Amino acid sequence: xxxxxxxxxxxxxxxxxxxxxxxxxxxxxxxxxxxxxxxxxxxxxxxxxxxxxxxxxxxxxxxxxxxxxxxxxxxxxxxxxxxxxxxxxxxxxxxxxxxxxxxxxxxxxxxxxxxxxxxxxxxxxxxxxxxxxxxxxxxxxxxxxxxxxxxxxxxxxxxxxxxxxxxxxxxxxxxxxxxxxxxxxxxxxxxxxxxxxxxxxxxxxxxx
Amino acid sequence: xxxxxxxxxxxxxxxxxxxxxxxxxxxxxxxxxxxxxxxxxxxxxxxxxxxxxxxxxxxxxxxxxxxxxxxxxxxxxxxxxxxxxxxxxxxxxxxxxxxxxxxxxxxxxxxxxxxxxxxxxxxxxxxxxxxxxxxxxxxxxxxxxxxxxxxxxxxxxxxxxxxxxxxxxxxxxxxxxxxxxxxxxxxxxxxxxxxxxxxxxxxxxxxxxxxxxxxxxxxxxxxxxxxxxxxxxxxxxxxxxxxxxxxxxxxxxxxxxxxxxxxxxxxxxxxxxxxxxxxxxxxxxxxxxxxxxxxxxxxxxxxxxxxxxxxxxxxxxxxxxxxxxxxxxxxxxxxxxxxxxxxxxxxxxxxxxxxxxxxxxxxxxxxxxxxxxxxxxxxxxxxxxxxxxxxxxxxxxxxxxxxxxxxxxxxxxxxxxxxxxxxxxxxxxxxxxxxxxxxxxxxxxxxxxxxxxxxxxxxxxxxxxxxxxxxxxxxxxxxxxxxxxxxxxxxxxxxxxxxxxxxxxxxxxxxxxxxxxxxxxxxxxxxxxxxxxxxxxxxxxxxxxxxxxxxxxxxxxxxxxxxxxxxxxxxxxxxxxxxxxxxxxx
Numbered sequence: 001x002x003x004x005x006x007x008x009x010x011x012x013x014x015x016x017x018x019x020x021x022x023x024x025x026x027x028x029x030x031x032x033x034x035x036x037x038x039x040x041x042x043x044x045x046x047x048x049x050x051x052x053x054x055x056x057x058x059x060x061x062x063x064x065x066x067x068x069x070x071x072x073x074x075x076x077x078x079x080x081x082x083x084x085x086x087x088x089x090x091x092x093x094x095x096x097x098x099x100x101x102x103x104x105x106x107x108x109x110x111x112x113x114x115x116x117x118x119x120x121x122x123x124x125x126x127x128x129x130x131x132x133x134x135x136x137x138x139x140x141x142x143x144x145x146x147x148x149x150x151x152x153x154x155x156x157x158x159x160x161x162x163x164x165x166x167x168x169x170x171x172x173x174x175x176x177x178x179x180x181x182x183x184x185x186x187x188x189x190x191x192x193x194x195x196x197x198x199x200x201x202x203x204x205x206x207x208x
Numbered sequence: 209x210x211x212x213x214x215x216x217x218x219x220x221x222x223x224x225x226x227x228x229x230x231x232x233x234x235x236x237x238x239x240x241x242x243x244x245x246x247x248x249x250x251x252x253x254x255x256x257x258x259x260x261x262x263x264x265x266x267x268x269x270x271x272x273x274x275x276x277x278x279x280x281x282x283x284x285x286x287x288x289x290x291x292x293x294x295x296x297x298x299x300x301x302x303x304x305x306x307x308x309x310x311x312x313x314x315x316x317x318x319x320x321x322x323x324x325x326x327x328x329x330x331x332x333x334x335x336x337x338x339x340x341x342x343x344x345x346x347x348x349x350x351x352x353x354x355x356x357x358x359x360x361x362x363x364x365x366x367x368x369x370x371x372x373x374x375x376x377x378x379x380x381x382x383x384x385x386x387x388x389x390x391x392x393x394x395x396x397x398x399x400x401x402x403x404x405x406x407x408x409x410x411x412x413x414x415x416x417x418x419x420x421x422x423x424x425x426x427x428x429x430x431x432x433x434x435x436x437x438x439x440x441x442x443x444x445x446x447x448x449x450x451x452x453x454x455x456x457x458x459x460x461x462x463x464x465x466x467x468x469x470x471x472x473x474x475x476x477x478x479x480x481x482x483x484x485x486x487x488x489x490x491x492x493x494x495x496x497x498x499x500x501x502x503x504x505x506x507x508x509x510x511x512x513x514x515x516x517x518x519x520x521x522x523x524x525x526x527x528x529x530x531x532x533x534x535x536x537x538x539x540x541x542x543x544x545x546x547x548x549x550x551x552x553x554x555x556x557x558x559x560x561x562x563x564x565x566x567x568x569x570x571x572x573x574x575x576x577x578x579x580x581x582x583x584x585x586x587x588x589x590x591x592x593x594x595x596x597x598x599x600x601x602x603x604x605x606x607x608x609x610x611x612x613x614x615x616x617x618x619x620x621x622x623x624x625x626x627x628x629x630x631x632x633x634x635x636x637x638x639x640x641x642x643x644x645x646x647x648x649x650x651x652x653x654x655x656x657x658x659x660x661x662x663x664x665x666x667x668x669x670x671x672x673x674x675x676x677x678x679x680x681x682x683x684x685x686x687x688x689x690x691x692x693x694x695x696x697x698x699x700x701x702x703x704x705x706x707x708x709x710x711x712x713x714x715x716x717x718x719x720x721x722x723x724x725x726x727x728x729x730x731x732x733x734x735x736x737x738x739x740x741x742x743x744x745x746x747x748x749x750x751x752x753x754x755x756x757x758x759x760x761x762x763x764x765x766x767x768x769x770x771x772x773x774x775x776x777x778x779x780x781x782x783x784x785x786x787x788x789x790x791x792x793x794x
Contacts, residue, residue, distance in 0.1 A: 099514035108390040
């Protein structure tokens, strides 16, 4: 047990004392992305106060943790917002990221979602070159992914597609031959799969 | 009762039993300084805001109560950024109140505007920008709560000028009216884990207690003493924990780390169990982490869960307050049959404990064979260690010592004998040069009945010496021993050892400035000592002065280096105990 713990997350668990839930701050099985990076989803409930997003973002930057994507929006309770962060657990062990996040006073609770146990969605908006003859083709393509054309000009169309991050990667590839003028993705949001016995797993909800 | 925001702020500080504020007024904080005139709180007018911050830290170090500093917006606020960072690194409870431009001007690059809450985000435990006068009591109560509970740390409350001028209906929040839904520090350790830790203690043949600053923050010195008495385990006290366990106790091995003594460093390397209590495996302690204490199981107790496994993965990790967890550990050991005097009840698990005496004997052998050493030659250049030892021997046991950062700090930590907690005030994690003089001033305000000496370097002294004007004006009679070797000595040491004696920008001159004249100009008594024979008489004279600060300019040997030393990035096994023969006597 003498190796430093700053590089690879290991599957062996320390006997960490966990504040409330009794659930250890585990380093769960990270899903391997096609790119080989190991990503994990954190669902972070924060106070809906000025500057909270900056606090979260600056924590990642100053501790050298990589964010793959980040989405933030108010929850049904106006006092709180939820930040969905896809973190790169290559840059630091998830457990350490969670514990440092939890020290932010405005962070109320943190839940961890393993990708295989989560429903993920992301929104993509793309404007592509399409003359009148190509419009139908682009619209059909969007339709395959349950998307739609949402704006049209004489030589361009804008489509909106919602899907899993993998689906949207595919949409991007398929739109590329038309000529992508502008493209914007939101970053993913996620909830636990229904029927999964492991719902949002609280990994920490106390500050140190 | 209608109050202005400014009045509410001062009243809130009174409600927190603040007795002293270190500060310097300016435009944006002006409204808050007016009700201060009518308050019982003592304000100490510093000469630079950095001095206010370090003085508040010194106050907090020796009292355990939060230090309070007040500054204006813009440069006033940025000047206290360094103390905030220092307090963050060393977990010092600090409450800084900063003025801010009026809310309508925020974001317009107004005169003396800076977004200090953004700037200090990463170096405060938390900070607040107050936008309504009515929020002031609650925010102040939250600020003190966050600063002093859990892992202590600095906080900043930024108060726009119009908020200070607005009126509000006074109230004082109860603890459940604080709006901190995400803040719940842990204190008690998990009993099952404490039991596991106790079992590891009883199984260890070569245990070492690795005591850190958390012992002092948790006021756990007595608890630690009880644990050592029961277990007979040797203790190392880190730079931040000096005084947490008496140096005169035979089981105290002293300071580990880069400039730790041979026994403390080697005992950790050879240990089969490290009981890390309120310590954080700092790189200055561990050396190359992959080579640190390779055979040791680790029990890590810290109030900050993020420290557990951050550097070294513990075998048992207990999140909790050190005092509470040590008490729990002592109880668990008791239940396993280990009595308070260290004897084991027959048939109990403790009766099967391996004999630790051979380990203690090994430790004693190391202590005898590898003491700290230096040589003060008759008529030779004045050795800094001799000054520290003489000062130690000529001052009361509970003298408070403050240090800056560098060689003098290491010599002070090595050669002083800390037998009381809260007598050592230094900048550990941050390594802030210039810490000593303002920190000593703050310490003296907090403990006016104690003698306070700053042991400072000539480089450090020049950074914050102006606070001696504060000390004179406010009648805070601190004493300063400058170990003046005319160099940025620690940097010089590294250039000598690792850069082939290519000295780059480290020479400072012994007499520019003239420290005696400078001290006198600031209303202090100034003295100069150039030989070993004159050390004791000067200290005698300084100790007799209690109506103004004293500065002694000790002209020490520039060639003297801090040993032992583990070079940066090296294994602690490669400790260098002293200069090679060729280096000696130069």
